[in-house]
Amino acid sequence: MSAIRQSNKTRHIFAAFLRNCQAARPLLLFPLTICIAILTLMKASPKPAPRKPNPAAELAGSITARLDRPVVLVGLMGSGKSAVGRRTAKKLGIGFKDSDQLIVKAAGISIAEIFELAGEVKFREMERKTLGNLALASPQMIATGGGAFCQDATAELLLHHTLTIWLKASPATLLSRVRNTKTRPLLHNGDPLATLTRLDEQRAPFYQKAHIHLDTDGLSTYKAMTALLHALDTHLPRQ
Numbered sequence: 137m138s139a140i141r142q143s144n145k146t147r148h149i150f151a152a153f154l155r156n157c158q159a160a161r162p163l164l165l166f167p168l169t170i171c172i173a174i175l176t177l178m179k180a181s182p183k184p185a186p187r188k189p190n191p192a193a194e195l196a197g198s199i200t201a202r203l204d205r206p207v208v209l210v211g212l213m214g215s216g217k218s219a220v221g222r223r224t225a226k227k228l229g230i231g232f233k234d235s236d237q238l239i240v241k242a243a244g245i246s247i248a249e250i251f252e253l254a255g256e257v258k259f260r261e262m263e264r265k266t267l268g269n270l271a272l273a274s275p276q277m278i279a280t281g282g283g284a285f286c287q288d289a290t291a292e293l294l295l296h297h298t299l300t301i302w303l304k305a306s307p308a309t310l311l312s313r314v315r316n317t318k319t320r321p322l323l324h325n326g327d328p329l330a331t332l333t334r335l336d337e338q339r340a341p342f343y344q345k346a347h348i349h350l351d352t353d354g355l356s357t358y359k360a361m362t363a364l365l366h367a368l369d370t371h372l373p374r375q
């Protein structure tokens with residue numbers, strides 16, 4: 137009798153256990169379903185799009201990696217040394233210096249005032265010292281004053297320590313680009329076009345010595361920058 141009672145009790149416990157399992161099934165299935173859904177979604181979600189090639193950035197990066205010295209822009213007033221230089225430096229991710237600006241900052245007076253008070257010879261001396269310091273610095277873009285490369289000592293140090301680029305343009309183009317003749321004492325005579333034509337003839341033999349020659353006639357600042365980047369890419373040895 138007691139054995140029968142015992143077996144009934146076991147049956148009851150077992151039945152209760154099965155009932156509980158059935159009740160708990162949705163609770164166990166819910167997190168499992170969520171996991172499967174997440175895994176399916178992860179598999180189905182599109183892979184991140186491959187990076188679009190950016191030829192301009194790649195070109196700039198390749199040039200910067202190969203630069204082992206400063207790049208110095210030479211040429212007449214209005215040739216774009218400052219405007220093109222600043223923009224190209226930004227593209228290459230290197231610094232930009234303008235020797236005229238550094239001289240003005242150091243002297244505390246304008247270039248016109250330096251010419252007037254101390255004379256051109258003194259100005260050329262300041263220019264040589266300024267460029268001498270810049271030439272030995274790390275790779276950066278340097279815009280020179282138009283007459284700097286026509287001074288033998290200055291040209292020699294730039295040719296030796298830097299990569300020099302002559303930005304060429306016709307006198308008429310130069311004049312159209314020179315916005316402010318007041319800051320350029322050499323153009324303080326009545327006929328700036330005649331002066332630029334004369335300076336072009338006198339200075340071309342000096343500028344010819346530059347490592348790279350770039351004709352910027354008819355080019356916007358952006359196009360001149362692009363031409364400059366391609367010229368650098370062609371000139372610099374591949375590593």
Ligand code: S3P
Pocket residue numbers: 211212213214217236247280281282283284319320321322
């Ligand atoms: C000069 C050009 C000027 C400036 C100075 C003398 C020149 O610089 O250095 O007026 O001798 O051609 P930009 O070429 O930047 O105008």
